[in-house]
Amino acid sequence: MTAFLGNILGGLLKFVYDMVSNIGTEPQNFSFYAMAIIITTVIFKIILLPVNLHQSKSSKKMNEIQPKMKEIQNKYKNDPQTMQAKMAELYKEHNYNPAAGCLPLLIQFPIILAFFKVMGNPTIYAFKDPAVYQAMNKTFFWIQNLEVPDPYLWGLPLLAAATTYLQSLTMVQPSTDPQAQATQRMMNIFLPVMIFMAAKGFAAGLALYWVIGNIFSIIQQVVTNKSLRKIKEEN
Template sequence: MINFLGNIMGSILRYVYTFVSSVLPSEPSYISYYAIAIIITSIIFKLILLPISLKQINSSRRMTELQPLIKEIQTKYKSDPKTMQVKMQELYKEHQYNPASGCLVLIIQMPIIFAFFAVFRDPATYAFTDPGMYESMAKNFFWISNLDLSDPYLWGLPLLAGLTTYVQSITMMSANPNADPSTQSTQKIMNIMLPFIIFISARGFAAGLALYWVISNIFSIIQQLIVNRSVKKAGGQKK
């Protein structure tokens, strides 16, 4: 599955690279065609996943809205698990909510994300398969001489990867201000741990993979801010 999807994602990267190199009259000295292709392909990838991402966001928001009713049922029928389960199912049916939808969306996304990681770990296998093509390409990106190697500076892409992961987590958390306190507590811990893990990991990543991660996060942050604003506006209109 990963190899199949990786070949598809690799074909997209190859096509974008070919397009960029044909449109630009000459390759900029500070940013290679390959770096530009990674940025554009990352955005295309996020656009492909946009309907799935929006469905996941909506599922999370619906779950938060139902939390008060869920807690009420849990408190009322805590000594009668069978009745509690029946009432929970009735609640979900009444509000047309599938509690498994969020997990299903995540399961759909994961193979695609892993495939994209595979492409950026080994572009010569999945994207640039012509003998010698990948080896002969320029791969510089501003201060990075070769995107195949890790970023030489801690303040570069590793720090940006960690910071954008943190900002993305915060914007997602702000979308559910009425979430269960235990959920919020867990989320706050993850908001600290995950960016740190990403920062440490990105120090060993190929810089091309770290660049993809940063661009992907920036897209997600903008997407979440737009969704948050739309939800807030819709809520204000209802009042």
């Protein structure tokens, strides 16, 4: 599966690179290769936009019915079968699918793995001629080669962590459950730290993909939150 997606992603990366490399003179510190990674990331985010919008609506609906879920859990805590039936009725009444929130992760995880493959083996999945690939400029401002990790921790690794944290804040919906709030706060800290540690060893091109993807998601989520809030106020 990841090899199949790697070929698709690599082919798109090569196509975008060919397009941008024909626009004129390549900037010294902002290579066509870096441009191609950024544009390819945005394209994939646009493709996944309907799925992510569905997730946002599902998360908002889940938080709206959470008090009723808690009430059912407390009322039927000694009767699991009745609790399950009542929860199913609640989901049906509000047209809510508990598995909907996992769908974007299930879709995006293979794409991330595929990008790992492309960045680790670009001459297999994207640029078929090794000599041509080695001769390419791969700079991105302070990074001389996007094939290797960013030499500065304050660069892409820190940006990857910071944008991951900001993205988690935009996705959080208010919860009345103290335990859920505590879990969310822990995840908001743990995940950025994990991403920072991992990005130190990533090829900088992969870290760049992560940062651009997060920025796109933050903008998309802010716009979505405003739209959903406006719809709720009108109703």
